[in-house]
Amino acid sequence: MVVESREWVLSAYVPQGVPTSEHLKLNTVTLKLDSDSIPDRHIAVQLLWLSIDPYLRTRMSGHQDGLYFPQFELNQAVTGFGVARVIRSKNSSYIEGDIILNPFCPVAEYCIIQPSDFLRKVDPDAGVPLPDYLCSLGVPGFSAWVGIEVLGNPKPGENVFISAAAGGVGMFAGQLAKIKGCRVVGSTGSDEKVKLLKEEFGYDDAFNYNTETDFDAALSKYFPTGIDIYLENVGGKMLEAVLNHVNKRARIPVCGMISQYNQVWSEREGVRNLLNMVGKEVRMEGYLVGSYINRFGDFAKEMESYIKQGKISSKHKIYNGIESFLESLASLFSSSNVGKVVIQVKQEMEA
């Protein structure tokens, strides 16, 4: 069996700005998938769903500071979190038809990989729609859970602020904080998403940072008694504004800083009021969900229970076909999406 497989290759690093077709090329390669062509212990997989996340951008800058995820290699297919189907196996742990979750899946319609510890097999009897593994029960849901429940340590009645609140992490973070009895306010990029946060995700309030551009005034208005937990997804000016409204012993779990990803660091606007962290004894802590993987079972059990009880809503923005990778990635930086961005690489009916 021979397939034509399209894959996205990084041809040049992107020091600043949004990646374009100058940096990412859609190539077509021919793959032989007969038994002789697949090495021992390897499997051939077909990509079904791909998660599109802001951190992908941070692997394309080419900055050699080494302080974030390692940079993608040039002239190789980039990777992302994917759901794939095994179509050939020369590994005794996998059979044809298995559905796998792969955090470092090449962004390619087909590929041959050697299974690693990172792979997880989906239980076909769980009845979970596949995109949910990239969403409520995947990295965004887990990121929200670690930020709010592990690092945020929310107490009933506390005031919680979520930035990028209608994004993949934000939508779950707000709902988890509400379940814990907190008052929750979010910032997001459109009036439509403000409405969604309040009506669909149960936020107590929300504002559009593109129209309420004086963040300090907005936070005075929405947090008259201050902020106890800020789940940081954007950085820059929003963080600076938050630090003028923190309560004693506020917690700031730092999930990401999307406002910073398209700039070289020396040109970023700095945060000038970190001194407020002393007077208010604020704890700010960066995290990567991979470090909390020993808690994934606790998370999955809790989240599944909330989903069954109808306590968690979820929105996906679905792009179709692997050719939409560049467009879907750029969309993360334009306030245009609602919910978690995913690509349906292959229609499930045909898969």
Place this chain on the structure above:
Amino acid sequence: MVVESREWVLSAYVPQGVPTSEHLKLNTVTLKLDSDSIPDRHIAVQLLWLSIDPYLRTRMSGHQDGLYFPQFELNQAVTGFGVARVIRSKNSSYIEGDIILNPFCPVAEYCIIQPSDFLRKVDPDAGVPLPDYLCSLGVPGFSAWVGIEVLGNPKPGENVFISAAAGGVGMFAGQLAKIKGCRVVGSTGSDEKVKLLKEEFGYDDAFNYNTETDFDAALSKYFPTGIDIYLENVGGKMLEAVLNHVNKRARIPVCGMISQYNQVWSEREGVRNLLNMVGKEVRMEGYLVGSYINRFGDFAKEMESYIKQGKISSKHKIYNGIESFLESLASLFSSSNVGKVVIQVKQEMEA
């Protein structure tokens, strides 16, 4: 009994720069200290020693952001941490001759106060020289202990960086980290102090930030394997440089940010690379020692034991007479001091 008492009064707030005689006036007041003039439950005290600390500056800015200590009131005597002798008492818990520690002592040669929970009586049999209560066994020693031992959680072999390393907090912080088996490097403002850190306080290495002004290059040189704990005393550019050299799960206890105190916050240079906190999962936490007062007993026991074993050295810079308040305060911002700055308000022999 009537005394002439000189006291320092704040006549104008200091929005930026170092306080001068335009802002702080040395007034002389006449105090009646006979029994009829002292209210019930009050005591009259004579100030012996006064601690001069960077945080005092933050109480003089007049900024109403309310995020640090409350601002001093205009046309009132400012306050600081003092050692004083009771000279008259109408409070049954105090007798003439008692030596007290007062964290909010008016900067005045004499005053009449109502004792509060903040006061602590010195045990005259402890044999501790009085300035040590403002130093190794006082707020600077306790600040160092909370930063290094409580928040820093040092492990043998870890790399520890201390800024303002020859200052009141820094000199103890480095010694405590050495006792815990860490490798310790400090930054300080003169070659003389670099020498002192290495020869007197046991630092493994140290550099002069006034001559090695490329902090990023300096940290590359002194921390080839990265920084695990940074005790933050200065903020601004130094913090930014540190964030380019942090190791995975580094801890940054924030004791203060002296580089920021003389500027209005909107004119401060911001920190542009907080994103590094995500990739390295850094925890940065501001603290005020008052919040750890329940650990003061543990601290005092441990520190006294180290002092008896000769494991802790200490330097004071002593100014003489209450008239030196303005000069001694300004000296904190000029790299000119070694060790903890105190004023000997009254010679002990005469007291």
